[in-house]
Amino acid sequence: MEEPTAELIRAQLRRLRNVAGLNQEEFGRLVHYSPSMVSAVETGSRPYDRLFLARADEVLNSGGLLVSLLKMAEREGLPSWLRPWLDAERNARQLRCFHPTLIPALLQTENYARAVIRCDDLLSDADVESRVAARMDRQEVLRQPSPPQLIAVLDEGMLHRREESFRGLMAQQIEHLVVCAERPHLSIHVLPLQVGLHIGLSGPFTLARGAEGGWVASMECQLTTSVIDGDADVATLQSRWEMIRSEALPRRQSLELLKEVETSWI
Incomplete structure (x- = not known):
């Protein structure tokens, strides 16, 4: 994931939380994170994941903004x-x-995709998971209206x-x-x-x-x-x-x- 997009996600998370009038402790209770964990995510000392961002989108009524930015970041990482x-x-x-x-x-399951991508032992675990997520996102083209x-x-x-x-x-x-x-x-x-x-x-x-x-x-x-x-x-x-x-x-x-x-x- 390219750092500019990662920072954009963190900046949007902070902005959305402040607009909602939530401090880190209040927001943490809603997304089931401790205040220190929320702070770590917002400052970049702890990575976020799709599940956290999806929950944040729901709590903050952002219309899926954070997950959409994550998908953009994953595409940039390809x-x-x-x-x-x-x-x-x-x-x-x-x-x-x-x-x-x-x-x-476009027809692979997540587990099959992971096994195929993991065959490249030059990739880190983080790289593998990023590419798996991006591959799963590609399949959205088959589920559109x-x-x-x-x-x-x-x-x-x-x-x-x-x-x-x-x-x-x-x-x-x-x-x-x-x-x-x-x-x-x-x-x-x-x-x-x-x-x-x-x-x-x-x-x-x-x-x-x-x-x-x-x-x-x-x-x-x-x-x-x-x-x-x-x-x-x-x-x-x-x-x-x-x-x-x-x-x-x-x-x-x-x-x-x-x-x-x-x-x-x-």
Whole structure:
């Protein structure tokens, strides 16, 4: 989290508390913090968390200001190369997503996201939690009143990758996929194990169509996510998407397969 935004959150917290006519002791009682803890949060000697800010927003009738600022700070803490794609994703009316090795970010549970992000042992615990929170916030695009249509193709192999310590995590994740697949604006298709070599093995990508009809794409690698907006390159990825989608199971069959795999993880 960048320090200017963190200080802005603390300054707004102090301002809102004073406008409400509450001293630190009175405010602390309402948010279940001691006066010394409130003081520590306001001065920056103790970090705040989402739960505290959500409670503060409620007590201070701020209309969600503090949590909104926290989301802004978390986005600022993300790698700069990811931000252009997040803008395209938030404004998309249609999304087409393929990933050969992982559940796509917009369909991940919090625990699955944490396990994936934690694979990078160069990240501190604070960095991991910040990125998990930011990833969960990305999923708000699917819960807005007029969400984009999302079609995702998953490789069946990732659903069977076995490690006993992940049993509960994977059962929860696949249950979440089943719930998502039954929502009207989401369509999840599984590329079955019987499909051998295919163009999707070259790597994951996502296509996004904006409100004005134009398409952009993103391609992930180990170090970065590239935003692709050239007509020829986007057309190539659209063609590859159609080839991958044609190899995947239909929606209903995919849902039945997900339910079978879920049972195997329980």
